[in-house]
Amino acid sequence: MPPPNRASIYGGIPERAPGGFDGQLLAFAEELREEGIAVGTSEILDAFEALDHVPWTIQADFKEALAATLAKSPEDRRVFELVFDRFFFRAAEAEAARQRITEGDGAPDSDAEIDLETLRQQIAAALRDGSDAALRDLARLAIAALARGEGSGVLGVDVQRIRRALGLRPEPQPELPEGDPRRDGVPREQLRRFEQHLRRELERDLIERTASLPPKRPLNDLDRALPSGPIQDLAAVHRVVAQLKRRLATQGHELKGRKRHAHVDVRRTMRASLQTGGVPIVLKYRPLRPRRPEIFVLCDVSTSVTSASTFFLSVLHALHDAFRKLRSFVFIERISEVTDVFERERDFRAASEAISRDAGVADISGYTDYGRVWTEFLALIEDELHPRATVIVLGDARTNGRPPRDDVFAAITAKAGRTFWLNPEPRLYWNYGDSVIAAYERHCVAFECWRTDQLEEFVKALTRPEVA
Amino acid sequence: MPVTQPTSVEDVANGLRHVGYLPGESTALVSFLATKLGKPVLVEGPAGVGKTELAKALAKFLQRTLVRLQCYEGLDEAKALYEWNYRKQLLRIQTESEDASWRDVQDDIFGEDFLLPRPLMVAIASSEPVVLLIDEIDKTDQEFEAMLLELLSDFQISIPELGRIEARTQPVVLLTSNNTRELTEALKRRCLYLWLDYPDLEHELNIVRLHSPELDAQVARKLVEIVHQIRELDLKKPPSIAESIDWARALLLLGADEIDRATFTKTMSVIVKHRTDLDTVAARVGVKLDSAADAAA
Numbered sequence: 001m002p003p004p005n006r007a008s009i010y011g012g013i014p015e016r017a018p019g020g021f022d023g024q025l026l027a028f029a030e031e032l033r034e035e036g037i038a039v040g041t042s043e044i045l046d047a048f049e050a051l052d053h054v055p056w057t058i059q060a061d062f063k064e065a066l067a068a069t070l071a072k073s074p075e076d077r078r079v080f081e082l083v084f085d086r087f088f089f090r091a092a093e094a095e096a097a098r099q100r101i102t103e104g105d106g107a108p109d110s111d112a113e114i115d116l117e118t119l120r121q122q123i124a125a126a127l128r129d130g131s132d133a134a135l136r137d138l139a140r141l142a143i144a145a146l147a148r149g150e151g152s153g154v155l156g157v158d159v160q161r162i163r164r165a166l167g168l169r170p171e172p173q174p175e176l177p178e179g180d181p182r183r184d185g186v187p188r189e190q191l192r193r194f195e196q197h198l199r200r201e202l203e204r205d206l207i208e209r210t211a212s213l214p215p216k217r218p219l220n221d222l223d224r225a226l227p228s229g230p231i232q233d234l235a236a237v238h239r240v241v242a243q244l245k246r247r248l249a250t251q252g253h254e255l256k257g258r259k260r261h262a263h264v265d266v267r268r269t270m271r272a273s274l275q276t277g278g279v280p281i282v283l284k285y286r287p288l289r290p291r292r293p294e295i296f297v298l299c300d301v302s303t304s305v306t307s308a309s310t311f312f313l314s315v316l317h318a319l320h321d322a323f324r325k326l327r328s329f330v331f332i333e334r335i336s337e338v339t340d341v342f343e344r345e346r347d348f349r350a351a352s353e354a355i356s357r358d359a360g361v362a363d364i365s366g367y368t369d370y371g372r373v374w375t376e377f378l379a380l381i382e383d384e385l386h387p388r389a390t391v392i393v394l395g396d397a398r399t400n401g402r403p404p405r406d407d408v409f410a411a412i413t414a415k416a417g418r419t420f421w422l423n424p425e426p427r428l429y430w431n432y433g434d435s436v437i438a439a440y441e442r443h444c445v446a447f448e449c450w451r452t453d454q455l456e457e458f459v460k461a462l463t464r465p466e467v468a
Numbered sequence: 469m470p471v472t473q474p475t476s477v478e479d480v481a482n483g484l485r486h487v488g489y490l491p492g493e494s495t496a497l498v499s500f501l502a503t504k505l506g507k508p509v510l511v512e513g514p515a516g517v518g519k520t521e522l523a524k525a526l527a528k529f530l531q532r533t534l535v536r537l538q539c540y541e542g543l544d545e546a547k548a549l550y551e552w553n554y555r556k557q558l559l560r561i562q563t564e565s566e567d568a569s570w571r572d573v574q575d576d577i578f579g580e581d582f583l584l585p586r587p588l589m590v591a592i593a594s595s596e597p598v599v600l601l602i603d604e605i606d607k608t609d610q611e612f613e614a615m616l617l618e619l620l621s622d623f624q625i626s627i628p629e630l631g632r633i634e635a636r637t638q639p640v641v642l643l644t645s646n647n648t649r650e651l652t653e654a655l656k657r658r659c660l661y662l663w664l665d666y667p668d669l670e671h672e673l674n675i676v677r678l679h680s681p682e683l684d685a686q687v688a689r690k691l692v693e694i695v696h697q698i699r700e701l702d703l704k705k706p707p708s709i710a711e712s713i714d715w716a717r718a719l720l721l722l723g724a725d726e727i728d729r730a731t732f733t734k735t736m737s738v739i740v741k742h743r744t745d746l747d748t749v750a751a752r753v754g755v756k757l758d759s760a761a762d763a764a765a
Contacts, residue, residue, distance in 0.1 A: 040657055046507065050660075053504045054477070054497070061477060064494040068501060072510070072661040074647070 022048070028087050029070065035083055037076045043069055089200070093207050119145060120166050127168070127190045139197035142166060143205065159198045168194070294325040294388060295462075296416070298377060300395030301330045301355060302368045308424035309394050312455065313342060313351070330355060331373045332366060335380070368398065370436075371405030378412055385415035390462070393444070394422040397430075397437035406439040419444035422458065426450055474503060480529075489518070489525035490675050498662040499526055508620050508641035510605075510656060513664035516708020519644040522664075523601040526640060533594070535639075536601045537587040539608045545615060549625060551584045578629040588616075589633070592625055597637035605655075606645040613655050620658045667709065669696055675709060680716040690727050691716060695739065697753055707739040715739050729757045 025047065029039050046069040054065045063084060071080035119141060126134045142162055168191060268284035276282075299309035313328050328342060329335045341354045385391075391412060397404075413419040421440055423430065427448045430437045437446060447458050474480045480503075481496035491499070499522070502509045511519045527534035537548055557577040564573055585593060591600040605613070619625060623635035643659065645651060667675065673692045677683070683691075692712060699706045707715075715738045724731045732754060740749050 038653065042657055046505070046660070049505055050501050053501060060493060061497055064497045065501060068494065068498045068660045068662060072656040072659070073650075074512070074663055077663055 024091060025051075028066075028083075031087055032070060032080065032083055035079050037071060037079055039070055089203075093204065097207060116145060123166055123194070124168065127194055135194055136197050136201070139194065139201050143198065143201055156199075158202055159195050162198055163191075163195060294390065295323050295327070296381065296385075296389060296391045297326070297328045298335070298373070298391070298393045298395075299328065299330050300332070300368055302332045302366065304398070305394070305396050305424050308450070312394050312422065312449075313338070329377065331368070331377075333369045333372060335373050335376050367400040367402075368395070369402050370395075370397070370399050371403045371408070374405050374408035374412060378408055382415065385412070387417040389416045391416040391419045391444075392422065392462075393420070393440075394424065394449075396423060396425050396435065397421070397440060398434045399436055401434055404436045404439050406436075406443065409440055410443045413443040420458070420462075421446040422449040423447070424450050474500060474530075476500070483529040484525050487525050487528040488678065489521060490671065490678060491522075492664070492667060492671065494662060495522065495664065498660055501660055502640055502642075503530070505660070506638045508643060508659045509662055510651070510659035511642055511644045511662045511664060512647050514666065514706070514708065515646055516710045517664045517666060518709055519642075519664055520601065520603055523599060523603075523642045523644075526642070527599040530597075530599065530640065532640070533596065533598045534601060535587050535591040535594075535598050536603060539602065539604045539606075539612070541607055541609070543608050543612055546586070548586050548588050548612070549615075550586055550589045550627065552578070553582050553584045557582050580630070583627075583630075588619060589625060591639050591641075592619070592623060592633060592635045594639075595636055598639045600639045600641045602641065602643045604646060605643045606648045606651065610652060613652050617654055617658065620655070666699060666706075669693065672696075672709060672712060676712055676716050679713045680720055683716050683720055684725060687719065687725065687727060688716065691719065694727065694732070694753060694757075697756070698739065698749055701748055701752055703740070703745045703748065704742045705740075705745065711739045727757070729754055732757055 026044070029044050029047075032039050047066055050065040050069050051062070054061045056062045066084070067077060067080055071077045119138070123135075123138045123142065126138055263286040265284045265286045269280050269282070272282050272284055273280040297313065299313055301309050309330065313330075327337065327339050330338050338355055341351055421437070421444050423437060423446060425435070425448070429435065430448075440446070447454065449455050449458060474483060477497050477500045480500040481491055484491045484496060484499070498509055501507070511522065513519060523536075524534060560577050560582070561573060583589075588600070591598050602616070605616075620641065623638065625633045627633060643655075666672075669692055672695070673689060676688050676692060677685075680688075695707050695712045695715070715735060718735050718738050719727070719731070722731070722735070724735075733750065736746065736749060736754075740746050
């Protein structure tokens with residue numbers, strides 16, 4: 001039994017939620033709400049009713065029944081999965097700790113009994129065949145063999161250490177002998193699952209040792225943030241773009257319906273009134289036309305914001321049908337036009353490679369120089385700017401101590417019809433350090449744009465229909 | 469008429485399989501809940517993953533009639549709920565003798581004889597329980613969604629001249645959406661939610677083999693693998709399950725016993741339906757087929 005003062009250091013075991021199983025479900029719903037899913041009372045009632053008909057001992061059915069009644073969009077579903085795993089893992093562990101049930105020493109007692117090389121082979125084979133239950137057992141074995149007593153205290157570090165010790169890598173390893181299952185590389189998806197198992201088992205061990213739950217971590221916004229590095233998979237990017245495309249393709253239509261606009265077309269109304277002796281009985285309205293703006297995009301591609309910029313550019317180019325004209329520029333110290341790159345290349349990764357290879361925007365230091373960029377841009381494009389043009393700037397407005405030259409920026413905004421600034425930093429960090437967004441914000445509309453939904457809102461605002 | 473009443477999730481899964489629809493994990497469960505709770509199901513997912521097929525299969529399995537309402541922009545009550553048959557009403561008034569009082573005629577012409585029931589009304593008023601499919605709900609405007617709310621939560625329709633018509637039997641209601649616009653919260657709240665996505669490799673292989681059992685097992689597997697590869701690419705319209713099945717049939721008709729570069733190029737247009745997509749697929753996937761053939765040789 002752990003000494004009581006030690007438990008209190010780690011937070012101990014929380015009190016059981018009142019109301020038994022029903023209470024747990026309510027607590028679960030509450031947790032979903034905290035993560036931003038709109039769960040109404042009627043949905044909770046539905047969930048209870050659904051669970052009457054589903055055996056709660058089968059985990060898959062139990063989970064699906066809850067998901068069908070509580071999470072009602074693909075995004076919600078993703079959050080639901082994360083919260084579900086976290087909540088029920090914690091609930092089960094807390095209960096086990098309360099009743100002092102331990103896993104027992106299912107793993108062999110002495111290290112000598114585990115032959116490391118056989119274990120490596122077994123794990124790699126299980127990864128390839130993809131049996132989940134076997135993976136969990138092997139994860140326990142691996143921990144017993146490799147992490148006995150010498151944890152670093154940080155779960156992520158331990159997980160990676162074990163993975164390396166097992167020699168599991170996604171890339172092919174031709175130096176291994178023929179017939180070794182690791183030779184062709186372990187499927188990335190499987191490897192991720194194995195790491196999840198490892199993390200979970202390590203966490204379980206920690207809970208057993210300290211008899212307390214680790215503090216609850218809310219899902220961080222990273223799970224919902226724009227892809228900010230090459231680690232995040234490109235599939236996510238494609239999903240977002242595909243959805244945006246579909247939404248934008250249809251959004252004009254719902255607004256084109258009847259009675260959504262109230263601008264009277266005086267000329268046509270007077271014309272129609274001739275039939276009624278000059279009395280305007282029938283009002284004629286102006287039709288709605290989707291806005292097809294001419295767009296000039298300026299994107300910062302210095303290392304701090306490069307992914308967000310490339311992502312944004314590829315979104316805009318994927319949507320180029322919606323605009324009358326689209327010209328894109330990237331800048332660090334000077335600017336360079338990249339419109340062709342995106343017209344040629346539809347693949348996100350290839351486009352960003354092409355930009356970093358060919359654009360030649362970093363001159364000497366590799367730090368953004370906004371003042372020089374404005375001057376060059378104005379010189380290059382001054383004659384083409386007119387009141388129907390839209391200028392979009394994407395950047396963090398960090399000048400690295402160089403003069404912001406907001407007077408030149410003001411000249412650009414005066415020539416263009418609309419100017420937007422997208423800042424991939426959360427609003428909290430604006431105007432701290434060398435960020436001078438306030439100087440530019442006077443001349444344009446600034447948005448924070450670091451999550452996909454914010455980006456979507458912006459693109460919608462950009463193409464919202466106007467009255468012709 | 470004997471109406472099948474499933475008693476467990478297994479039941480539904482087996483039943484659906486029996487009528488030729490292979491349900492995924494959640495599909496069977498949500499369908500089961502729908503029959504038990506009497507709640508409508510909102511089915512979302514990309515085009516061609518079997519949303520409409522699910523409704524048809526459910527109808528067949530539950531031995532109910534399928535009533536289908538195809539939604540489109542500008543759909544209104546007159547086409548979805550009911551309409552007064554005014555030609556018939558006119559005829560009725562004209563054949564009336566001179567001395568009949570206004571009151572008699574008025575009572576008469578707003579009776580059920582003069583009502584033209586549209587799909588939603590048919591589903592509600594049917595004496596046998598039905599499966600009601602409201603297809604592509606995201607194509608309509610929000611007003612129409614609002615109109616559905618009464619129907620979906622209470623299974624009743626209010627007609628000003630007649631009063632309220634309540635459902636005699638509990639229909640199973642499926643709404644499908646391609647997720648082109650956010651549906652209103654109010655509508656989602658009343659529904660169970662089912663997200664259908666492209667199936668994984670094994671599942672799709674089973675589906676293809678179910679629909680064209682004569683196709684050689686090796687070819688079928690290769691076909692599904694290629695389709696999965698194509699879905700990874702950034703296409704305007706990725707191939708759906710329906711298209712894999714079509715492709716399998718096309719290969720059968722051509723008597724192909726192997727998918728090599730030549731066969732692929734010839735039949736590619738069955739699964740890829742955009743000019744630019746065709747180029748992308750030919751460049752990315754076609755080349756792979758070549759190198760695979762070289763490796764084999």
